Amino acid sequence: MQSHWHNMLLFTHCSLVSLFLLSFCASVMRSSPVALADAEALVDTQVLGAIVIARHGDRLEYYQDPETYEGGRTETTALGEVESNQLGSILRSEYLTPTSPSYIDGMRSDLVDNKEIKVRVKNGGEGTVIFDSAIALLQGLFPPNPKNKIVLANGTEIVAPLGGYQYVPVETVEPSNDRSLESWTDCPAFEKHIKEFYSSDEFKEKEKQAQPFFKSVKDFVFGRPTTLKNAWNLYDYMNSQLTHNQTYAYRLPPTLLETARGLADFHETGIFSDKESGGIGNIAGRTMLHTILKSLERVAFNGDPLQFELIETAYQPFISLFHELEIVNAHPELKAIPNFASAFVIELRRGGPPDVRDFLRFRFKNGTGSGFKTVYVYGTHADIPLTEFIFKAKGGEIANNRQWAKICSDSSLTITEQLMDEVSFAARHQTLSTVTLALVAFLSLFIIRNVFSRVAKVATQKYKNVRGKSVRLEGDEVLNVDMTSAQILPDEKIRRV
Known part of the structure; x- marks a missing residue:
C-alpha cells in the first residue's frame, strides 16, 4: 500500500513539473518574439497579401435598441455606393498597382482571379446596405475591363456586360448560422x-x-x-x-x-470595448480575430493562392479591434465611431535579408476624406512579427459558434476544452513552438487525469471492500449539456454577383 501511494505521489510530482514547464514555455514563447523583433530596421519588405476590413458607405437613418442592439430598417444611398466605390479605387491603387510600395507581389490586377480574392459580407443588422457597399467597392477594386471576354467556337468575340464588368463571388454571413461578423446581438x-x-x-x-x-x-x-x-x-x-x-x-x-x-x-x-483584453465588451473584435487569423494562415502558406480578403461590415468591430489590439493606447482618437467607407488593412509583409520572417503592418483610413495612417498593435512601434501577433491575438480569439454561445451564456470553457483548442490551433499552424506548447499542455492534462483516475479507483475499491456493494443515488442520471450550442452549423451562403 505504501508503494502504491509512493507511486501516486511520484505521478503528482511529475504533473506539477509538467504544469511548471507549460507555464514557463508559454511565457518564454510569448516574450521571445519581442526580443527578436527589431522591426525598426525593416526597409525592404515584400507585401504578400492584405486583409481589408471595410465599413459600409452612407445610408438612411438606422435605429438600434440601446439595451439589445437589435436594429431597425434602413436603405443604402447613391452617396454610400459612391463612397464605397471610391474606397475600392483607392485600395486598387494601393495594392494592385505595380508601382505602389504596397503592391501585392504577383497578384493579378487587370482581370480578377477568384482564387486570389475572398469576400465576406455581414448580412445581419443594416440589411442590404453592407452587401450593396461591398459590390460598389469591388467595382472600384476591379473595374470593367474589355479583356473580360471569351471567343466562341464560331469565332464570335463576347465581352462581358457594361464594357467587361467583373463578377466576384461574395459570401454573405448571416448571424443565424455564423456569429463571426455579428456577435453582439442575442448575447x-x-x-x-x-x-x-x-x-x-x-x-x-x-x-x-x-x-x-x-x-x-x-x-x-x-x-x-x-x-x-x-x-x-x-x-x-x-x-x-x-x-x-x-x-x-x-x-x-x-x-x-x-x-x-x-x-x-x-x-x-x-x-464596444472592455477594460480587460479578451473581455466581453470586445466581443465584436474577438470574433473578427478568428477570421483574421484564419486568413493570415492562408496568405502566409505558399501553397494557397489567396492574397486579398475583403470583410465588409459595420462600425462595431473597428472599435472593439482597436481596443483588443491595444491600438487606442497610442491613438486615443480612435476611441470613436469610424466614418462611412473607413478601412482597416492588415498587410502581410516578408522582411528582406537577413531577417526574412513574415511581419504584419496595420493601416487605417477614416472615411473617404483621409489617407491611410500606419498604426501599431500591442504597444509595438514597428511592424510586428506574424508569430508574435498570433500568440498574442489567440488569447482573445472566439473561434466558433460553440465558444461564442458559452461566452454569451456567461459560462467558460473547461480546462480540457481549452487545452484541446491549443492542440487544434498548433496542428493548424504547424509551428514547432506552438506544437511544443500544445503537446506539453496535453501531456500535463493526461498525467493529471491519470493520477485522479488512479486515486478514484483506489478509493472506490476500498469503499467496495468495506460496504460490499456500490451506492447509487435515486433517480435517472442526467447529462447537463446544451446540445444546441454544440451543433455544427452550416457554412455561409454564397452569392455570385
Missing part, C-alpha cells in the same frame, strides 16, 4: 455588459454633464428620447437628416451635431 453576457456600463459612475457623470445639450436638441429630434442611453440614435438621425434633408440642414445649429457625435463616440466606445 445575454453582452447585454449584461451594456447594463453595467449604463450603471457606472462614468456614464452617470457624462449624462449629468450632457443635460444642457439634451434640452437644446429636443426641437431637432422630433420626440426621440433625449438621453445618453439613446446617444447613438440621436446622432445617427441628426447626421442622416443633415446629409439628405436640405430644410433640416438649414435649421440645425452646427455645434449640436458636433456635440451629438462626441456623446455617440463616448456611448459606443463604452459599449
Whole structure:
C-alpha cells in the first residue's frame, strides 16, 4: 500500500513539473518574439497579401435598441455606393498597382482571379446596405475591363456586360448560422455588459454633464428620447437628416451635431470595448480575430493562392479591434465611431535579408476624406512579427459558434476544452513552438487525469471492500449539456454577383 501511494505521489510530482514547464514555455514563447523583433530596421519588405476590413458607405437613418442592439430598417444611398466605390479605387491603387510600395507581389490586377480574392459580407443588422457597399467597392477594386471576354467556337468575340464588368463571388454571413461578423446581438453576457456600463459612475457623470445639450436638441429630434442611453440614435438621425434633408440642414445649429457625435463616440466606445483584453465588451473584435487569423494562415502558406480578403461590415468591430489590439493606447482618437467607407488593412509583409520572417503592418483610413495612417498593435512601434501577433491575438480569439454561445451564456470553457483548442490551433499552424506548447499542455492534462483516475479507483475499491456493494443515488442520471450550442452549423451562403 505504501508503494502504491509512493507511486501516486511520484505521478503528482511529475504533473506539477509538467504544469511548471507549460507555464514557463508559454511565457518564454510569448516574450521571445519581442526580443527578436527589431522591426525598426525593416526597409525592404515584400507585401504578400492584405486583409481589408471595410465599413459600409452612407445610408438612411438606422435605429438600434440601446439595451439589445437589435436594429431597425434602413436603405443604402447613391452617396454610400459612391463612397464605397471610391474606397475600392483607392485600395486598387494601393495594392494592385505595380508601382505602389504596397503592391501585392504577383497578384493579378487587370482581370480578377477568384482564387486570389475572398469576400465576406455581414448580412445581419443594416440589411442590404453592407452587401450593396461591398459590390460598389469591388467595382472600384476591379473595374470593367474589355479583356473580360471569351471567343466562341464560331469565332464570335463576347465581352462581358457594361464594357467587361467583373463578377466576384461574395459570401454573405448571416448571424443565424455564423456569429463571426455579428456577435453582439442575442448575447445575454453582452447585454449584461451594456447594463453595467449604463450603471457606472462614468456614464452617470457624462449624462449629468450632457443635460444642457439634451434640452437644446429636443426641437431637432422630433420626440426621440433625449438621453445618453439613446446617444447613438440621436446622432445617427441628426447626421442622416443633415446629409439628405436640405430644410433640416438649414435649421440645425452646427455645434449640436458636433456635440451629438462626441456623446455617440463616448456611448459606443463604452459599449464596444472592455477594460480587460479578451473581455466581453470586445466581443465584436474577438470574433473578427478568428477570421483574421484564419486568413493570415492562408496568405502566409505558399501553397494557397489567396492574397486579398475583403470583410465588409459595420462600425462595431473597428472599435472593439482597436481596443483588443491595444491600438487606442497610442491613438486615443480612435476611441470613436469610424466614418462611412473607413478601412482597416492588415498587410502581410516578408522582411528582406537577413531577417526574412513574415511581419504584419496595420493601416487605417477614416472615411473617404483621409489617407491611410500606419498604426501599431500591442504597444509595438514597428511592424510586428506574424508569430508574435498570433500568440498574442489567440488569447482573445472566439473561434466558433460553440465558444461564442458559452461566452454569451456567461459560462467558460473547461480546462480540457481549452487545452484541446491549443492542440487544434498548433496542428493548424504547424509551428514547432506552438506544437511544443500544445503537446506539453496535453501531456500535463493526461498525467493529471491519470493520477485522479488512479486515486478514484483506489478509493472506490476500498469503499467496495468495506460496504460490499456500490451506492447509487435515486433517480435517472442526467447529462447537463446544451446540445444546441454544440451543433455544427452550416457554412455561409454564397452569392455570385
